[in-house]
Every structure is written in structure tokens, then in C-alpha cells.
Amino acid sequence: MSHGVVQEMVATALLGALNDAKKKGRLKTETWPALTLDAPKRPEWGELATTIAMSLAPSEEKNPHEIAEIIAEHLTETEQLFERVEIVRPGFLNLTIKPTLWHEVLREIDARGDAYGKADVGRGHRVIVEYVSANPTGPLHVGHGRGAAVGQAVARLLEAVGYDVTSEYYINDAGRQMKLLGASVYARYRELCGQPAEFPEEGYHGAYIGDVARRLKHKLDDETGSSDPAEIEARCRALAYGELLELIREDLASFGIEFQSWFSEESLLKSGAVEQALDDLQARGLLFEQEGALWFRSTTFGDEKDRVVKKQDGEYTYLASDIAYHRDKLRRGYDLLVDVWGADHHGYIPRMEAVMQAYGHPKERLRVVLVQLVKLLRAGVEVKMSKRTGSFVTMREVIDEVGADAAKFFFLMRDSRTHLDFDLELAKQRSADNPVYYVQYAHARIASLWRTAASRGIECPRPKETDIAPLTDPDELGLIRKLSVYPDILQTSASTFEPHRVTYYLQQLAALLHTFYNKHRILPPAGGQEHDEAGSAEELTPKRTAARLALMRGVQQVIRNGLTVLGISAPEQM
């Protein structure tokens, strides 16, 4: 399914031809298969191609070539739409479009502006995208950075195609991790006070723990409060939690990411939501007791084994609060729940899908986007990280070193399910090797065109006020064709939850722009001297300049729209 203006007009014409042919008894298929229009790989195959004749072959009981001929015969609007209609080998229908029709793309971009490419397939359905959701037990690291970039991009993509999107951070502020955090800070605190301290076995070793302890000591020194160890440890935990959550917020903010909602796990426990969620499952006959523990019968819905929700010691498992959390999201009325997880959690998918079904929803209502690990390199050499010793590279360090735009672009360059090599040296290079600058440069280059034009008193009218008929050069039409496909890219990217498609597209578009820019002149040379030299120097009339400026406006708009959806800035100059 295509969504460009031109593609839609062509699809309509083709559909008309099919129906017309059927009316005349030349075709007999009951319902037409999906009509796809692709950009062929080779220029001699036209500009748009459809394989419809081939997919009709079985139901028509004819050979595809013959079917293609029938379709072509019934294509009544040939004169207005097509330069050429060709049938090739098995049954490809290769179409070459009239340049004037392609010009509609520029008018469409101009008319829609920042909204060009957006759609309404979501029809206002509500979706909640939950991402990052790191424990507030330390600063965010690179892996979280990738999750953040992917989550934000997915949220924006869904928004762009018409969903009503809420982004949420789930704070794991209950349970063992928090206790360990408190105990770790407490141990450091005692050390500072010169008291014997036992550092918890699996405690947090990062230097930030000591920092929190130091600040707590300052605070406590000014007070004459209780010296009860349990109380002090509790304060350690509370202070550490507060500071670390704030740190996470700040880090995300400087990465250009803000959540509409922060949801606390502990609030679920305190409000009794966890109990209610389990009661609800109990009422549905999906809980049972065994060996002193309470189990969720997730195998009913295809999970490979049943899962404990309440342990022998009476504590809830992590799954219990996750059940309550997802139930809460459903009760808040979201039609679609998107969870962005580290790929190492993929084993959780079946049990969460079971939760969906347990509450009477199709499992498709939950969509998990997996994000693989980032392998950090510096000039080709791996930067080793170890969580145990606390020697990992933080997201903050990466942003400070390479910048938020570059970091995001790299995080979004590859399918999120695959391992990512992230070379810090490459990411901060301001060179051709760096794809971020490559794309941004294309945008800035066009911006500088406006500045130059203004300084020379050349007008840059809107495409709708411009005669863009002079755009007939293959390079010009190639650029427009690329622009025409952006709505499709956006929609496929959104429906597959794969932002890297947009990143990749932008690189291709930028490449076409740079090639064009290098090969063709847009503004007349400065000083207005007669244009030069031998050969095929094309004549640069004011009309042509105006038409090309209109084209440039379209390219710039689409680059900006694409970067925006990825959460990356589109600079006017660099």
C-alpha cells in the first residue's frame, strides 16, 4: 500500500482499469489482491512498477503477460498520468510518470509542511509507550541511552501516524534493589563516620554511592536526630533514591527526552493494586497455591511454565507488580501497550502476553520492542564495561562527548534487535564519515541557500506560487520520487516499530541532495557573469532557479520532518 500523492493517483487509475476490465468480462477475479506500487531498481524499468498481473495469474488462469496487457488497455487516463506504460517479461507493469504529475509531490509537501508524511491510521487510538524504566539505583548507562532513543522515536512515530500517545517511565522503586541501594549507601556512610561497615554482597559499587553518603553525612551532622541504624539506613535509601531519580531525569532531559508520566512501582504495592490484580486473577481461576507459594497459571495462555507471584516468605515477586502495572495500563483505557525492553528480557514476553489474555485482552494489545546491547568502541577498540566493578560508561558521558544528536542518530541507525557497534571517535567526528553530519549538513546547506538568495535579492516564492514545470531533469525527478516515498517510510516504520527505516531513508535522501547540489547549480553565479565553458552547461534561467528552489524547499522540509520524528535537530547552519 502506498501513500504518496502520486502513488495514490496511479493506484486509483490501476484499480479503475481492473474494475473496467472485469465489467467488460476480460478479467474474472472476485476480489483484487493488494495492489502494490514499488520503485523499481533500474531506471529502464520505469518509475513505478506493479506486480499485480503476476499475482492475478492463478485466479485468472491466464499468463501474467496477457493480464498485464489487458490492464494496460483499460488504463484510460494514460495521457494525463503516464509518459510510458510498459510490460516486461513475466508480467511486470512498468510505469513512467509525467513530470507534471510528480510536481504534485512538491505542492503536497508545501501544503502540509511539518505534517507532510503524517497519517491517521491510528485514528486517535490511545497507546502508552513505556521505556527506559531503569532502576533508580545508579546513573543511566549507554544501553539505557539506546532504549531512550528507540522509545522516543517509536512514540513519535506512532504519534505521526495518528495515535494518541503517552510516554511513561516505570520506576522500579520497590523491592530488593532499593534495599541494596540503601544498604550500600549506609555502608559508605559508616565508613565516613569511621565505624565498622559491612558492604552488602551484591551492593552498588559506583563512586556515586559514596557521594550520596557524603551528602547525607553533612545533613545528619547538622541535625541531632536519632542514631538508630535502621532509621539511618532508611534515610540513606530515601536520599539515594531521590537523588538518583533526579539524576536520571536530568540525564534524560539533556538527551532531549521527557516523559509525560512517571509511574511508581511502590505506589502499586501501597495502594493495594497488586492485591487487587491478584484477586482479579484469583476470581478468574488463574491462581493456585503450591509449596507455600502463590502461582499464576500462565501456561493456560501458552507460557512454558506457571509463574510464582507470591513467594513462600509472603513477598510479592517482580512479576506480581508487573501484572498489576499492566492491568493498570489497561484500566487506564489504552488500546495498545508498547513496552521497550532490553533484549535480555525477551523471555518475559510469553508471560506478559499471558497476563494480557488473563484479563481478557488479545495478546496483540501488548507490543514489546526489544533493544539489544550497545558495544562501545573508541577508534575501533572495544571499551570494556563491567557492572560489578561499576566501571561502565554512562549515558551522560556519551552525550557530553559526542552530543545528543549524534548519539541518537547512532542509536537509531540499526534495527534495535541487533547488536550495535558505537564508535565514540566516529560519532564525534565532524566529517564525511559521520552520517549524522551528513544528513544535518544537507539541511544546513539548503538553509544557506536561502541566506545567499536573500543577500542577492533573489526571491524564493512558495512552490504553489512557482512554476515548477522546468523540473524535468532525471536528477530533479529522482529527488522528487524519493520525497514521494516518505509517507510510506514513515508508516512502515511506525507499523513495524522500526525507527531505523527513517534513519536509513534520510541518509539516502541526503545523498541524493548532495549529488544534485554538486552537479547542478541552483542560484546563478555571483556577480552575474555570463555562464561559462564548454559542453552541456545547462541554461540557468530565472525560471529554472525558481523551480529548483521550490525543489530544495521540499527536500529541506522532508529532512526536517524525518529528523524531528527521530528526536534529532535540523540545524540551519553548522
Added chain:
RNA sequence: GCGCCCGUAGCUCAGUUGGAUAGAGCGCCGGGCUUCGAACCCGUAGGUCGCAGGUUCAAUUCCUGCCGGGCGCACCA
């Protein structure tokens, strides 16, 4: 052992949900700025798409089985 993900140029990866002679960047080699931004462009080389079957008019794409790598299989989170 079971499950999920990945295997495409020397390296890092795309591949439009099954289409035509499989693409890009990096790297190597060689070219291009007195004119709109050279953070750019142009050219050459590089492939049994992990292997073997199957479905199909058509398979890198779907199915099965192997091989190789990663991850997961807790009354941890």
C-alpha cells in the same frame, strides 16, 4: 536440552513485509573547489545472501533440518 534473536562485500549494516541483473557507508586505489557551504561529489575493485532441502511463475525474504554466534530458561530484578 528447550525457547527467542542474529548469520548478506575485508569491516559495520540496509534490503520497501515474495519480485526483475542483491545495495550503502567505511576501508583500499584514482580524480574534482577563482562561482550557491569540499562537514561535499565522481570513478574502480569487492558476493555460492551460513549450509541442505521444501513451498511458489518468482525466495536474501515463507516452512523444515543442520552449522555458527548472542540471549533467556529463579519462590532475582
